[in-house]
Amino acid sequence: xxxxxxxxxxxxxxxxxQDVLRCISDQLQTGQTANAADITTWxxxxxxxxxxxxxxxxxxxxxxxxxxxxxxxxxxxxxxxACGASLGFWSVGYALAFGGSDANxxxxxxxxxxxxxxxxxxxxxxxxxxxxAATSATIVAGTLAERCxxxxxxxxxxxxxxxxxxxxxxxxxxxxGFLSAASADPFLGIGMVDFAGSGVVHVTxxxxxxxxxxxxxxxxxxxxxxxxxxxxKPKPFPGHSxxxxxxxxxxxxxxxxxxxxxxxxxxxxxxxxxxxxxxxVNTTLSASSAGVTALFGNLWYIERKTGxxxxxxxxxxxxxxxxxxxxxxxxxxxxxWAAVLIGFLAGIIYLAGSSFLIHVKxxxxxxxxxxxxxxxxxxxxxxxxLAEPDAMEASYGSDRHVGWFYSLGRGSGDANLLxxxxxxxxxxxxxxxxxxFPFFIWLNxxxxxxxxxxxxxxxxxxxxxxxxxxxxxEVKLEYVEAFNRRKGKVKPxxxxxxxxxxxxQWDTQQETAMDEFGE
Numbered sequence: 014x015x016x017x018x019x020x021x022x023x024x025x026x027x028x029x030x031q032d033v034l035r036c037i038s039d040q041l042q043t044g045q046t047a048n049a050a051d052i053t054t055w056x057x058x059x060x061x062x063x064x065x066x067x068x069x070x071x072x073x074x075x076x077x078x079x080x081x082x083x084x085x086x087x088x089x090x091x092x093x094x095a096c097g098a099s100l101g102f103w104s105v106g107y108a109l110a111f112g113g114s115d116a117n118x119x120x121x122x123x124x125x126x127x128x129x130x131x132x133x134x135x136x137x138x139x140x141x142x143x144x145x146a147a148t149s150a151t152i153v154a155g156t157l158a159e160r161c162x163x164x165x166x167x168x169x170x171x172x173x174x175x176x177x178x179x180x181x182x183x184x185x186x187x188x189x190g191f192l193s194a195a196s197a198d199p200f201l202g203i204g205m206v207d208f209a210g211s212g213v214v215h216v217t218x219x220x221x222x223x224x225x226x227x228x229x230x231x232x233x234x235x236x237x238x239x240x241x242x243x244x245x246k247p248k249p250f251p252g253h254s255x256x257x258x259x260x261x262x263x264x265x266x267x268x269x270x271x272x273x274x275x276x277x278x279x280x281x282x283x284x285x286x287x288x289x290x291x292x293x294v295n296t297t298l299s300a301s302s303a304g305v306t307a308l309f310g311n312l313w314y315i316e317r318k319t320g321x322x323x324x325x326x327x328x329x330x331x332x333x334x335x336x337x338x339x340x341x342x343x344x345x346x347x348x349x350w351a352a353v354l355i356g357f358l359a360g361i362i363y364l365a366g367s368s369f370l371i372h373v374k375x376x377x378x379x380x381x382x383x384x385x386x387x388x389x390x391x392x393x394x395x396x397x398x399l400a401e402p403d404a405m406e407a408s409y410g411s412d413r414h415v416g417w418f419y420s421l422g423r424g425s426g427d428a429n430l431l432x433x434x435x436x437x438x439x440x441x442x443x444x445x446x447x448x449x450f451p452f453f454i455w456l457n458x459x460x461x462x463x464x465x466x467x468x469x470x471x472x473x474x475x476x477x478x479x480x481x482x483x484x485x486x487e488v489k490l491e492y493v494e495a496f497n498r499r500k501g502k503v504k505p506x507x508x509x510x511x512x513x514x515x516x517x518q519w520d521t522q523q524e525t526a527m528d529e530f531g532e
Contacts, residue, residue: 034113053285057137057278064144068095068151070264077257078379080250082147082488083159084471089478090154093194095284097167102176104128106146107139109179116188116197123183145214146174148272152218155379156226159250160200160233162470163477165462169452177448178217181441185213185368192437194409201429203414205437207399209290211342211392212441219386220445222377228453229463242427247371251421255326260332269296269337273344277408284407291404292344299340299356303388306330306360314364328364331380335363335388342389343396345408347416351399358395359388386474393438397431423510431470447450471496 072091078086098106105127112123126132132139149532157166184190185205188197194204207213231237236247253256273296274289282288308329315323316460340352347355367381375382400416414420420427456462468476471493 060271060275067268070118074261077254078252086473097170146218156222215389238341302356303336304333339392342392397434
C-alpha cells in the first residue's frame with residue numbers, strides 16, 4: 014500500500030486535507046530517516062571491510078621485509094592477529110571499550126555487552142571497532158618478526174584486544190571515557206581529540222612494539238656477534254621482496270580511506286559526508302608530503318655522508334605510512350595546508366626515529382616503531398596545535414577550545430586542547446607499560462617468548478611449520494640437519510633414509526652452528 018493510500022484510509026471523513034498532508038509528510042519523514050540509517054549502517058560495514066583489508070597490507074609488507082626462511086611464519090602471525098583479535102574483542106574487548114556507554118557518567122571501563130549480548134542493533138559498530146582493534150594488534154607483528162614464538166604471539170594478540178586496547182578506546186572514544194570529547198562534561202571542557210586513532214590505535218600498537226622488542230632482544234647477528242660483542246656497524250637484514258613491500262604499502266594506503274573518512278560515520282551528525290571528504294583529502298596530502306620528505310631527506314643525508322646520491326624506495330614507503338599515521342588523529346579537524354605540514358614533519362620524524370632505534374640497538378624488522386609510535390605521538394600533538402575552529406565545530410560541536418596556534422590568533426592563548434592531547438599520550442603509554450611490560454617479562458621468563466638460536470638460524474618456517482629448505486640459499490643444509498637431530502627426527506650421523514650424508518662431520522657442523530649463534 015502506498016503512503017497516500019495509507020494516509021487516506023487512516024483519517025476519518027471529518028479530517029481535512031491538511032491532516033492527510035500531515036500524515037503523508039510524517040510517513041515520508043519516517044521512511045527517509047530509516048533509509049538514512051540503513052545507508053549509514055551499510056557504509057559503516059563497507060568502511061570496516063576496507064580497514065580489515067589493511068590486514069592484507071600488513072601481511073604483504075611484513076612478508077616482503079623478512080628473509081625467505083621466515084615468510085610463512087610472518088604471514089601466519091598476521092592471520093592469527095585477525096582471528097585472535099576477533100575472539101578477544103567479541104568476548105570481552107568490546108564490552109570493556111563501549112559496553113554501557115553513558116555520556117552523563119564517567120567510568121574507567123565498560124560493563125555491558127560481554128559476548129555481544131544485547132548488541133543486536135549495533136553489529137555494524139562492533140565490526141568497525143573490531144577492525145581498529147585488529148589493526149592495533151597487528152602493528153607488532155613486523156617488529157618481532159623472525160624471532161618470536163608462535164604461542165607467545167597468540168597470547169599477546171588476544172591479551173591486547175581483550176584488556177589493553179579496550180581500556181584505551183573507552184577512555185578516548187566512549188562517551189563515558191574520562192578523556193572523551195563526546196562526554197557531557199569533557200575533561201578541561203574539550204577532552205582528547207583523536208578522530209581516527211593516531212593515539213588509540215597506533216600509539217597503543219607502537220608502544221607495545223617497543224616494550225616487546227626491549228624484552229625480546231634483536232635478531233642474532235644484527236647488533237652483536239656470536240660472543241655478544243657489539244658489531245662495529247649493525248648488520249643489515251634486507252627483506253626478500255621489495256615488490257611485496259610496495260604492494261603492502263598501497264593496500265594500507267587504500268585501507269586508510271576506510272580508516273579516516275569512515276570514522277565520520279560514527280559521529281551521528283548530518284555533515285558526516287563533508288567531514289569524510291575533508292578527512293580523505295588530508296589523508297592523501299599528509300601521506301604524499303611525508304613520503305617525499307623522507308625520500309629526499311634521506312637522499313640529502315646519504316649524499317652528504319657518502320658522496321653518492323641514493324633514492325631509497327623503502328624510505329619512501331615508510332615515510333608515506335608515517336604520514337598516514339600522523340594525520341589519522343586530526344584528519345577531520347585540520348585544514349589541507351596543515352595536513353601537508355603534518356606530513357612534512359612526519360617524514361623527518363620517521364627518519365630520525367629509525368636512526369634512533371639503530372643507535373640504541375632496538376631491532377625493528379619493519380620500522381613499525383618510528384612509523385606508528387613516533388608519528389602517532391606527533392599526530393596527537395599536532396591536533397593540539399593545528400585544530401581549526403570551523404572543523405572542530407563541525408566534528409565535535411564546539412570551537413571553544415581549538416589548536417593553540419588558532420587560540421593565539423584569537424588573543425587568548427588557550428591551551429586546554431593541547432594539554433588534553435599530552436595527558437592522553439601519557440595515559441596510553443603508561444597503561445600499555447603497566448599491563449604489557451610485565452606480561453612480556455613473564456612470557457620471557459617462562460621461555461615462551463623468543464625462538465631459540467638454532468630455530469632462528471634455520472628459519473621459523475622450518476622450525477614451526479615444516480617448511481622445505483630446498484631452493485632457500487639463506488639456510489645451510491647442515492644447520493637443518495642439526496635442527497632435525499636436536500628434535501629427534503634423525504639419529505646423529507645418518508640422514509632420513511639411514512645413510513650418512515654428513516658422516517663424521519656432525520660434531521663439527523653442530524659446533525659451527527652453535528658458535529654462530531652463541532650457544
